[in-house]
Amino acid sequence: xASLWNAKHFxxxxxxxxxxxxxxxxxxxxxxxxxxxxxxxLFETIRVPYASLQPSEDNGExxxxxxxxGAAPAPGxxxxxxxxxxxxxxxxxxxxxxRFSMAVPGWLGTRNGSRPITVPIRDIA
Numbered sequence: 540x541a542s543l544w545n546a547k548h549f550x551x552x553x554x555x556x557x558x559x560x561x562x563x564x565x566x567x568x569x570x571x572x573x574x575x576x577x578x579x580x581l582f583e584t585i586r587v588p589y590a591s592l593q594p595s596e597d598n599g600e601x602x603x604x605x606x607x608x609g610a611a612p613a614p615g616x617x618x619x620x621x622x623x624x625x626x627x628x629x630x631x632x633x634x635x636x637x638r639f640s641m642a643v644p645g646w647l648g649t650r651n652g653s654r655p656i657t658v659p660i661r662d663i664a
Contacts (some may be wrong), residue, residue, distance in 0.1 A: 540555075540557070540581065540585055540620065540642045541585050541587070541620055543555065543597075543620070543642055543644045544644055545600050546598065547591075547592045547593075547594075547598055547601050547602055548602065548603075549586075549587060549592050549602050549604070549618045549619070549620050550604075550618060550619055550620060550621060550622050551620060551621060551622065551626075551644055551645075552603070552622065552625075552647055552652070553622075553626070553632070553644055553646060553652055553653060554626045554628060554645040554653065554654060554655050555583050555621060555626065555627050555628070555642055555644050555645060556578070556628045556629075556630065556642070556643045556644065556645075556655070557581070557627065557629045557630075557640065557641075557643075558630055558632050558633070558640060558642075558643065559629060559631050559632075559640045559642050560631075560632075560633040560634075560636075560637070560638060560639045561631055561633060561634070561635065562638045562639075563635065563638050563639075563640045564631040566638075566653075573613050574629045575624075576608065576664030577629055578624050578627050579624055580627060581621070581627060582619060582621050582624045582627060583619075585619065585620040585621070586617035586618055586619045586620065587617065587618060588614065588615050588616065588617060588618070589602070589612040589613065589614055589615070589616045589617075589618050590600075590606065590614035590615065591613070592604070592605075592618060593605065595649050601612065604618065612617070621639055625644070628655060
């Protein structure tokens with residue numbers, strides 16, 4: 540999940556959805572984790588030092604934080620991948636083909652970007 544968009548795109552400016560396969564979800568559940576536990580862990584853990592996010596010879600991309608107004612973060616300051624726990628969504632979907640999960644980043648986090656919307660599904664049969 541640290542490399543969504545690209546390895547130096549910290550933080551993402553959008554909602555992200557983690558689609559967990561049932562077997563992964565069962566593994567976490569068997570260990571006593573809840574969805575909020577997993578979201579909090581991902582938000583708090585997927586961070587890298589600001590200095591490592593600067594453009595380099597190997598990777599011309601870099602964090603958009605370098606364009607922010609005001610003081611830049613300190614070189615060692617850990618930058619989270621996700622803007623907030625509220626913008627990280629976890630759902631369980633899939634079958635029993637194995638431990639397959641995926642992360643789906645949104646598109647921008649502004650009013651012109653994407654945002655999650657849920658609607659009820661009704662049985663039409």
